[in-house]
Amino acid sequence: MENYKKIINDIYLEIKNIDDIGKVARYIPELATVSPDNFGVYITTIQKDSFGVGDCDKKFSIQSISKVLSLTLAYRFEGIKLWDRVDVEPSGNPFNSLLQLEADLGKPRNPFINSGAIVVCDVLVSHLKNPKKDFLDFCREIANNPTLNYNEKVAESEKITGYRNIALCNFIKSFGNIKNNVEDVLDFYFHICSLEMSCKELSEIALFLANDNFTTHKGNKVLTNSQAKRVNAILLTCGFYDESGEFAFRVGLPGKSGVGGGILAIHPDKYCIVVWSPKLNLKGNSYKGMLFLEKFTTKTTSSIF
Numbered sequence: 001m002e003n004y005k006k007i008i009n010d011i012y013l014e015i016k017n018i019d020d021i022g023k024v025a026r027y028i029p030e031l032a033t034v035s036p037d038n039f040g041v042y043i044t045t046i047q048k049d050s051f052g053v054g055d056c057d058k059k060f061s062i063q064s065i066s067k068v069l070s071l072t073l074a075y076r077f078e079g080i081k082l083w084d085r086v087d088v089e090p091s092g093n094p095f096n097s098l099l100q101l102e103a104d105l106g107k108p109r110n111p112f113i114n115s116g117a118i119v120v121c122d123v124l125v126s127h128l129k130n131p132k133k134d135f136l137d138f139c140r141e142i143a144n145n146p147t148l149n150y151n152e153k154v155a156e157s158e159k160i161t162g163y164r165n166i167a168l169c170n171f172i173k174s175f176g177n178i179k180n181n182v183e184d185v186l187d188f189y190f191h192i193c194s195l196e197m198s199c200k201e202l203s204e205i206a207l208f209l210a211n212d213n214f215t216t217h218k219g220n221k222v223l224t225n226s227q228a229k230r231v232n233a234i235l236l237t238c239g240f241y242d243e244s245g246e247f248a249f250r251v252g253l254p255g256k257s258g259v260g261g262g263i264l265a266i267h268p269d270k271y272c273i274v275v276w277s278p279k280l281n282l283k284g285n286s287y288k289g290m291l292f293l294e295k296f297t298t299k300t301t302s303s304i305f
């Protein structure tokens with residue numbers, strides 16, 4: 001841990017004031033209100049050692065990083081049947097693309113692009129009595145953190161500007177791969193995207209993907225070890241949309257980004273690390289976040305490769 005601390009501090013200072021070519025997401029108006037200068041990092045090891053710098057305790061909109069948690073819960077309910085509804089192939093397309101769905105007859109390429117996450121939300125709406133409350137309870141149990149919550153302003157802001165997601169959901173429904181009411185599925189989807197966490201909280205909630213022996217404070221295992229392996233595999237191949245290859249190439253860890261500027265990266269059997277910096281590159285991934293993690297796994301020689 002001492003080694004990690006020094007390296008994190010050094011990289012933080014090295015890149016804090018670099019010329020950041022990214023841009024804060026504006027297509028969800030509420031996200032544009034966040035200061036672009038926020039920059040935080042937090043690491044939690046499977047031994048529960050931890051360390052953070054900068055804005056690591058400030059809550060931010062985790063956006064697509066929530067797709068890891070929704071997939072996890074849907075996988076628990078459905079097991080391998082889930083893969084009849086959503087595939088596990090990289091899409092090579094932007095996260096909100098409609099392009100492949102027609103040829104693929106409404107079966108999204110993977111659960112980490114918007115179309116796939118919307119199908120996962122439909123699965124959860126079928127299983128959960130009170131989807132928004134039950135999903136939040138699930139997150140709070142894994143994180144052992146009753147303060148986790150949605151940001152209603154962000155959810156509402158996305159609802160009134162979410163033309164692409166509305167189109168995706170209706171289009172998939174036309175193929176029969178959305179079973180519930182489109183408005184209900186989208187309301188749930190916009191809410192899970194609006195979940196707020198700090199870098200610290202996010203690094204803690206993901207520990208079940210790094211630690212084979214993880215159980216919640218209530219004694220529940222979140223996924224079987226084989227399921228956790230598979231989620232990590234999809235994160236590695238699909239967690240950064242059409243930049244997943246680039247992230248694997250530069251950083252070498254399974255991970256997931258969100259348009260709020262967060263990146264979660266997991267080193268199985270070692271740690272979870274989260275970086276938050278709101279300015280995004282052209283593919284919608286945090287510019288500084290990727291740069292930080294590339295330097296971190298290089299200096300610590302701790303990628304999975």
Ligand code: DON
Nearest residue numbers: 063064095193257258259284
């Ligand atoms: O559906 C959307 O467009 C957003 N709520 C989430 C997108 C996202 O975070 C993709 N990230 N890179």
